[in-house]
Amino acid sequence: MSTEPVGGAAIWTPTAHDVGSARLTAFRTDLLARGVVPPTVHDAHTLQRWSVEHPEAFWAEVWRAAGIAADGPGTPEAPWTAVLTDGAVMRPPHQSATGWDGPRWFTDTRLNFAEQLLRRRDDAPALVSWNEHGAQQRISFAELAVRVAQCATALAAQGVGMGDRVAGWLPNLPEAVVVMLAAASLGATWSSCSPDFGTKGVLDRFGQIAPTVLVAADGYWYAGKQIDCVPRLREIVHALPQLRAVWVVPYVDSTLDVASALPGMPHAQRFDTVLAAQAQVREPSFVRLPFDHPLYILYSSGTTGLPKCMVHGAGGTLLQHWKELALHTDVHENDVLFYFTTCGWMMWNWLVSGLAVGATVVLYDGAPLAPDATILWRMAHREQVSVFGTSAKYLAMCEKEGVVPREVAPLPSLRAILSTGSPLAAHSYDYVAHAIGERVRLSSISGGTDIVSCFALGDPTGPVHRGELQMRGLGMAVDIFGDDGTPLRGAPGELVCTKPFPSMPVAFWNDPDGALYRAAYFEQIPGVWRHGDWAELTEHDGMIIHGRSDATLNPGGVRIGTAEIYRQVEQIPGVLESLVVEQAHGTAGGTDSRIVLFVRLRDGVALTDDFQRAIRTRIREYTSPHHVPKVIVAVSDIPRTISGKITELAVRDVIHGRPVKNIDALANPAALELFRNLPELRR
Known part of the structure; x- marks a missing residue:
């Protein structure tokens, strides 16, 4: 049993090669060479401080580094009218009677989220799908673009376009990625729940947003059991009368007859039949839309009432995810990225954005410890995973079960372990070092559905200290406030963000005056975003998360x-x-x-x-x-x-x-x- 306290000496330190090959180093070096940042910006932490002092310059450089394709009144390199307007005061953006109120990013630009994720078109694997029975599908970047084109054509045939909602009640399957990208290509908004949600849980969410098309699976496997979704699907479809189409993925029964499974529902079809009807379509097209055009609707947990529906914009999601994947996580083109998640957790949205950096995305559907406690590690070996993401609870359970991944299978490609979902205990840092590899960087990350991204993340160019998140996010003015509403050091307090950032929700659904939005984050400490985490900053300029502040x-x-x-x-x-x-x-x-x-x-x-x-x-x-x-x-x-x-x-x-x-x-x-x-x- 480890008794070493949090912090102290670094348990992982980057080598000169780690630092030199990191995308974060290349990004900072380029800014120095062009005189964008002063010579005092010499590491990730000084870059972070510069980024929150100069948000417009920083986010413009992220746009440039990500190579965003967009239209606008400016130059091709800077197509916007302004990077940030009305950003002096931290407050929720919303449409008021007198116009737009609150911060707006990259005004007058027009882009498409799906276009950015589908730029790569070769035969390298884009999606690899596993479940408890092993590998299931491999889809190349070229094939993914074709499937998205076919699905988008089918959606358009149902009248789906800008502002419509497309919903998925799906396991973590490639079909979910295909439909999401197809909806985004048309300017529709995607929202998803995992199939372990019961009928009421699904309707508490989808019933609020009134989707036009619902995509669902006939069932799924979990811990060796086959779960039939069809009875619940009938109830859900009957309760959503506005649906124009229901597409069913025959996941557990390849012989599924939709007419028998969903009697009296002529608008229901097998998903493979829908794509086959568009076989002649080979090339996707993309509608470019404003930076803050709704891309996703995500949901709060709903444990204190009806779930809040958070609307996230395409541009803010894209920039944040690219920054976090490329700079904080050091994902490169041809890397293999895995995160254990369901379609009901924001980490699914984050994982899929790995396509934007040209990485192979590995999807896993099923129980993390079934058919045995080594399944995910054997998968990581087979697929040569570079970055392995999971929950703090999973790492703790592996430790309790005595799982030693490097004895199960060699993991020579693995560079980083990511953990989120709850605070990662200090002893889990020790476990990763001895059971997985001392040269594997462990990055505990923390954010939320509220921002579809993170407030604190990893630094591939800096040391990892036991029990600490390495750094605050670039461009994120994160601080810790005491009870008096002022910055606090040396003790835990409220995690806040004091300046606007691009992935703030563009709105809450059915919240025309922004009252729900303000109540969620801005009423307890006026003028800052109060996130609801109880945290502290460390002497290393890292962070420790102590739990939810309301608990x-x-x-x-x-x-x-x-x-x-x-x-x-x-x-x-x-x-x-x-x-x-x-x-x-x-x-x-x-x-x-x-x-x-x-x-x-x-x-x-x-x-x-x-x-x-x-x-x-x-x-x-x-x-x-x-x-x-x-x-x-x-x-x-x-x-x-x-x-x-x-x-x-x-x-x-x-x-x-x-x-x-x-x-x-x-x-x-x-x-x-x-x-x-x-x-x-x-x-």
């Missing part, structure tokens, strides 16, 4: 993030995972609060008095005596959202007898019953 623990007025507890508890042998909340607790003098810890234990492990003492001792010694749990309870399951994040707020509501507002946002809502009316919490 922090505050007994006796001493505040701590939940991730601090998890980092310690989950290192204890026998503990698979944990969840901690603060419980209001009646005392003789009134009402106080106490920390309650729930643990999911390995089979055969009992929560004895000695085991509880070991847990409390660990927390007291490595976090704070204020946060030692008064009550520890063993549970057989822990509730999580469909995107895999544990949900402290839902558990907190249950143990206080309050209703959980939207249990359909949970992947395992039955787990909440394990926390209801516990006798241990009444004492």
Whole structure:
């Protein structure tokens, strides 16, 4: 068990070759050579500071480096009227009665997102698809462009065009990428959910945006089980009367007869039949649209009510993703990029943007530990993955299961591991070093659906410190504020962004005056974006994420993030995972609060008095005596959202007898019953 504290000496340091070959180095060197930045910009951190002080110059250079093809009134190299207008004050953009209010980027330019992702047209693999049964499809860049052209023609035949919504209720399959790019080529807006969403969860989302076309699969496999989606699909289609077409991917049943599966729905067809009808179409065309034209609609988790529908623009998404993939992650043309995700998580959108840098994108559909705990690592070996992305929970579970990837299969092509979804524990840094490779850079990254990108990421040219995210994003004016609304150093506080950035949502759906948008990010600390993370900046100019600020623990007025507890508890042998909340607790003098810890234990492990003492001792010694749990309870399951994040707020509501507002946002809502009316919490 590792006891080394967060930070300290670097656990990974780039070699001279790492630094010299990095795209970030080439980008910075070019800016220096052309006199765009001063000589004091000598590394990633000084470049980051320059980028937030000179946002217009920085984002113009990202545009240039990405080679964006666009129309506009300016020059071919700079086709815009202005890089940023109305950007002096951080506030949500929206259309008001007097015109556009709030920051706007690259005004008067016109581009197409799909055009940028389909620039490469050779026979190299663009998409490689795996599931629990192994490799399934390989699609070249040339073939991908043809399929997108055929799908776009079929969409246009249904009347789909600018402003229409195309929805996918799909596993992580190449068909999802094809339809998304086809919709984007026409100026339509794409929105997707994974098939583990129940009927109500899908309708809570798609019911708000009223899609014109729905693409779905007949089923999927998960942990060895075949899941039939057709009964839910019937319910969903009946509840979306505005649909002009339903296209079904025959994923689990190649002989699927759509007429029998969806009786009485003449607008339903097999997806392969739809493409075959357009076999003569070989070349896509692209409608160039304004920079902030809606590309994606993504959704909040919905655990506190109906999901918020966040509309993201094509230009901001493209620039942010190119910056993060090329500069922060160092993805090159011909690299192989993988991220374990579903179509219901923003990392799917991020992953697919790997096509914009000419990388091969690997898609995986299924359980990450099935048919066994090594499946993803064997896939990484077979496909020669360069960058392997996953969740902090997956790395922790691999460590708990004793998986040593470099003993499973050689990974000579692997340069970087990415982790997001929840804070990455310090011991996971050690695990990656010894179990995967000391020369593999581990980049913990953090952002959100809200920005379809990241606030803090990796630096391929700088050291990795244990437990820290390497740096704040280039062009992102990220800071930590204290309770007084001013910058805070040396302690955790609210993660904020103080200046506009291109991937802010262009709007929330059905929010004409921007009220929902303002309430989500701008009301608690006026004039800055409050993201809702509890974080701190380190002496290395890195960042530590301590958890969500609305789930922090505050007994006796001493505040701590939940991730601090998890980092310690989950290192204890026998503990698979944990969840901690603060419980209001009646005392003789009134009402106080106490920390309650729930643990999911390995089979055969009992929560004895000695085991509880070991847990409390660990927390007291490595976090704070204020946060030692008064009550520890063993549970057989822990509730999580469909995107895999544990949900402290839902558990907190249950143990206080309050209703959980939207249990359909949970992947395992039955787990909440394990926390209801516990006798241990009444004492």
